Amino acid sequence: MEKPEILIKKLTIEEKAHLLCGIAPMHTFAVERLGIPAISFSDGPHGVRKMTETGDSLSGLSDSLPTTCFPPAATSACSFNPKNLYEMGKALGEECRYYDIDLLLGPAINIQRNPLCGRNFEYFSEDPKLAGDMGIELVKGVQSQGIGTSVKHFACNSNENFRMDGESVVDERALREIYLKAFESVVSYAKPTTLMCAYNKLNGDFCSENKWLLTDVLRDEWGFEGLVMSDWGAVKDRDKGVDAGLDLEMPGSVYHNVQVIIDAIENGTLSIDKVDKAVLNVLNLVAKENASKIDECDFDKHDKLSMDIALDSAVLLKNENDILPLDIHKKYLVIGDFFKTMRYQGSGSSLINPHKLTTPEDAFNTRGIKYDFVRGYKVSEINQNRNCEDRAIKKAKEADLIIYFGGQSDYVESEGFDRTNMKLADNQIQLMQRLIPLKKKIVFVMFGGSPVELPFENDMSAILNMMLPGQAGGEACAKLLFGESNPCGKLAQTWPINYSDVINNKSYAAGPIQFYKESVFVGYRYYNTFNVPVRYPFGYGLSYSNFWYTNLTIASDSEKITVSFEIENRSKIGGKEICQLYVSGPKSDVYKPLQELRAYKKVYIEGKEKTAVSLSVNLNDLRYYDIDQHKWLLESGEYVFKVGKSSENIKLKQILNISSKDKPGNSLKQYKNHFSTKENLEAMTDEQFKHMVNYKVEPVVKSKDKYTFETPLKDLNSFWGKRIFGLANKMGQKEYKRACRLEDGPNKEAKKKSAIFLLKIIPDNSLRSFCYSSGGGLKYETAQALLALANGHIFKALKWFCTKPQK
Numbered sequence: 001m002e003k004p005e006i007l008i009k010k011l012t013i014e015e016k017a018h019l020l021c022g023i024a025p026m027h028t029f030a031v032e033r034l035g036i037p038a039i040s041f042s043d044g045p046h047g048v049r050k051m052t053e054t055g056d057s058l059s060g061l062s063d064s065l066p067t068t069c070f071p072p073a074a075t076s077a078c079s080f081n082p083k084n085l086y087e088m089g090k091a092l093g094e095e096c097r098y099y100d101i102d103l104l105l106g107p108a109i110n111i112q113r114n115p116l117c118g119r120n121f122e123y124f125s126e127d128p129k130l131a132g133d134m135g136i137e138l139v140k141g142v143q144s145q146g147i148g149t150s151v152k153h154f155a156c157n158s159n160e161n162f163r164m165d166g167e168s169v170v171d172e173r174a175l176r177e178i179y180l181k182a183f184e185s186v187v188s189y190a191k192p193t194t195l196m197c198a199y200n201k202l203n204g205d206f207c208s209e210n211k212w213l214l215t216d217v218l219r220d221e222w223g224f225e226g227l228v229m230s231d232w233g234a235v236k237d238r239d240k241g242v243d244a245g246l247d248l249e250m251p252g253s254v255y256h257n258v259q260v261i262i263d264a265i266e267n268g269t270l271s272i273d274k275v276d277k278a279v280l281n282v283l284n285l286v287a288k289e290n291a292s293k294i295d296e297c298d299f300d301k302h303d304k305l306s307m308d309i310a311l312d313s314a315v316l317l318k319n320e321n322d323i324l325p326l327d328i329h330k331k332y333l334v335i336g337d338f339f340k341t342m343r344y345q346g347s348g349s350s351l352i353n354p355h356k357l358t359t360p361e362d363a364f365n366t367r368g369i370k371y372d373f374v375r376g377y378k379v380s381e382i383n384q385n386r387n388c389e390d391r392a393i394k395k396a397k398e399a400d401l402i403i404y405f406g407g408q409s410d411y412v413e414s415e416g417f418d419r420t421n422m423k424l425a426d427n428q429i430q431l432m433q434r435l436i437p438l439k440k441k442i443v444f445v446m447f448g449g450s451p452v453e454l455p456f457e458n459d460m461s462a463i464l465n466m467m468l469p470g471q472a473g474g475e476a477c478a479k480l481l482f483g484e485s486n487p488c489g490k491l492a493q494t495w496p497i498n499y500s501d502v503i504n505n506k507s508y509a510a511g512p513i514q515f516y517k518e519s520v521f522v523g524y525r526y527y528n529t530f531n532v533p534v535r536y537p538f539g540y541g542l543s544y545s546n547f548w549y550t551n552l553t554i555a556s557d558s559e560k561i562t563v564s565f566e567i568e569n570r571s572k573i574g575g576k577e578i579c580q581l582y583v584s585g586p587k588s589d590v591y592k593p594l595q596e597l598r599a600y601k602k603v604y605i606e607g608k609e610k611t612a613v614s615l616s617v618n619l620n621d622l623r624y625y626d627i628d629q630h631k632w633l634l635e636s637g638e639y640v641f642k643v644g645k646s647s648e649n650i651k652l653k654q655i656l657n658i659s660s661k662d663k664p665g666n667s668l669k670q671y672k673n674h675f676s677t678k679e680n681l682e683a684m685t686d687e688q689f690k691h692m693v694n695y696k697v698e699p700v701v702k703s704k705d706k707y708t709f710e711t712p713l714k715d716l717n718s719f720w721g722k723r724i725f726g727l728a729n730k731m732g733q734k735e736y737k738r739a740c741r742l743e744d745g746p747n748k749e750a751k752k753k754s755a756i757f758l759l760k761i762i763p764d765n766s767l768r769s770f771c772y773s774s775g776g777g778l779k780y781e782t783a784q785a786l787l788a789l790a791n792g793h794i795f796k797a798l799k800w801f802c803t804k805p806q807k
């Protein structure tokens with residue numbers, strides 16, 4: 001391919017417009033005349049979803065070739081070990097090369113704002129430092145193979161309900177310090193080839209048309225030189241997108257949007273300079289993605305890597321009287337469908353068809369472990385199943401120790417919708433309530449992508465949280481249960497006691513506009529600051545070893561502060577400890593979380609040995625974002641450096657005076673009171689928050705028609721509107737029924753999950769988002785005809801139906 005700077009001079013306007021719109025489901029546009037090839041993308045983020053011929057971006061998510069399903073982000077972040085992400089990235093890059101894919105759509109580094117987010121499993125953490133570190137290494141790993149990445153979803157895509165038309169309203173401090181921070185780190189330190197903009201609006205504008213986000217911050221401030229693509233169907237007005245800095249529309253294949261660009265250039269509303277910039281970004285990407293294809297891929301090695309990461313990430317939450325590890329020679333009663341049908345990944349666009357699968361059942365059998373199994377509940381159900389329960393209770397009466405496999409299924413947690421509560425499904429709660437009175441020892445092996453309420457925690461002898469452990473999760477689970485490995489993960493997200501303890505529990509995902517009123521008080525920053533008790537704090541996790549911290553010293557120079565201390569393993573078994581450094585800033589008018597994670601390290605220590613550890617933090621990382629001067633400032637004063645086993649188990653601390661020439665602005669003073677107590681924070685009204693963020697609602701341009709291209713399908717209430725919604729639903733139901741008729745097995749499960757995902761996203765889709773995300777499935781002309789029908793304009797509808805689709 002010739003140099004992009006030369007090619008751009010040879011391209012026609014139409015070719016340029018075409019290059020800015022992808023080809024569904026996963027390609028860029030090729031200009032054969034000039035030898036510009038198409039490049040191909042694939043989801044992402046923790047596996048390569050190489051679609052088969054029958055797969056498309058809306059239905060058929062499950063039709064993909066076998067690849068390695070690594071533990072999703074919410075799990076791997078619990079390893080607090082960025083090296084895992086580098087190795088995972090390298091392996092993903094290799095699998096991309098094997099399948100001739102040029103770019104992997106990941107990592108997803110949005111902040112876990114609330115435990116109910118259906119997509120938390122795909123995101124790393126509630127903490128931007130941890131999310132950023134993990135994202136950096138995944139990008140570096142994938143890109144080390146010459147494969148591109150797409151860091152997503154930029155930005156503030158922290159809920160799934162209303163995902164196509166929702167809006168996140170966030171104050172600038174929270175944006176900079178929490179929601180944009182991880183993106184800034186990844187852009188600065190890993191130089192990803194692309195970013196993917198989110199579906200939602202951010203402070204008034206769709207991310208796909210948000211100039212502040214895509215140009216002012218991303219390019220002008222952070223110096224990003226790569227390409228920005230849209231999420232699948234996130235484009236609204238294509239010309240406005242190009243103007244704001246959105247280079248590539250995906251999945252594309254909607255000729256209407258090519259024409260929109262051409263028209264806008266011709267009538268002067270879109271400058272050719274902007275178009276050329278975007279086209280150059282596309283050409284540069286195409287020129288860069290030329291990794292050589294490989295003919296062999298060591299999938300067994302990747303399976304082992306997947307297992308190692310699962311092992312490094314699983315979190316031991318409870319271990320009363322050291323009941324774990326279990327004796328491999330004894331016989332156990334195993335209850336719970338997850339033992340056979342392990343949940344190891346989340347559902348939606350990241351769904352992987354695993355190359356190999358090891359369930360706990362497989363791993364128990366290869367070890368020759370003696371056990372009786374009863375199902376207890378069915379993974380595919382939510383409601384109580386008395387028959388299943390009765391059989392389990394009968395067996396349980398005779399047992400001494402029960403290993404219970406449970407957690408959240410894809411029916412309650414998936415991309416495309418948020419959970420409705422933080423409880424386990426009713427069938428499992430009912431079963432637990434009958435098991436507990438039998439007073440047996442219960443070891444709960446838990447699966448799922450985000451926190452659940454554990455009202456029965458006191459009645460459990462041990463809880464091992466495998467999260468979503470990837471395809472080799474069963475092997476990792478057996479290793480941990482029987483002491484072949486020592487648990488060493490810690491929680492990357494706080495586990496509240498009850499959902500009512502979560503700051504935004506009433507407003508979260510309740511309506512299309514989300515006011516992020518808690519500002520910077522996200523996750524542990526909220527619980528720690530306002531003394532809200534939690535079930536398990538951020539950074540918490542047990543080990544079969546026993547670690548002691550001593551001898552803290554601090555050294556500083558003009559750039560960084562180094563904290564040194566010793567950790568002793570007082571047990572006989574070697575194990576890994578994740579030590580964490582939290583820093584509290586000086587007391588001042590700048591409201592701040594009580595403490596923030598600034599560094600961490602995972603260290604292996606032999607039994608009865610001691611090791612010296614040093615953690616460093618750059619002075620720059622102690623800054624806060626000043627909303628008057630729009631820049632990062634360092635406050636002078638007393639900083640407390642705290643080293644601990646978790647955010648709530650601080651073992652050593654020391655004060656350090658830091659002086660700075662920066663002069664904080666005054667604006668934060670007027671809002672300080674809102675954040676001085678939990679009660680004040682809870683009492684903040686939407687109006688007060690709108691004032692704080694200077695939120696201006698654009699006057700709605702009145703349309704003479706009741707329904708617009710943007711109206712969610714569920715709101716089309718006219719005679720024809722209801723039928724259109726019904727038709728879309730029928731499509732989803734048909735997929736579901738078809739899946740249910742398949743032979744039992746992983747393929748059926750995957751197809752069912754995809755159908756559930758589809759069914760759940762249909763109501764929030766508009767005719768616009770359906771049309772733009774279906775990659776030509778729903779033609780623009782047909783979508784317009786349906787809109788006219790919904791509005792009762794029969795003749796207009798007929799006219800559209802008769803209009804020949806543009807090329």
Ligand code: BGC
Nearest residue numbers: 043044057105152231232349
């Ligand atoms: C998801 C993205 C994904 C894309 C392509 C979208 O619905 O939000 O994360 O990469 O689909 O499958």
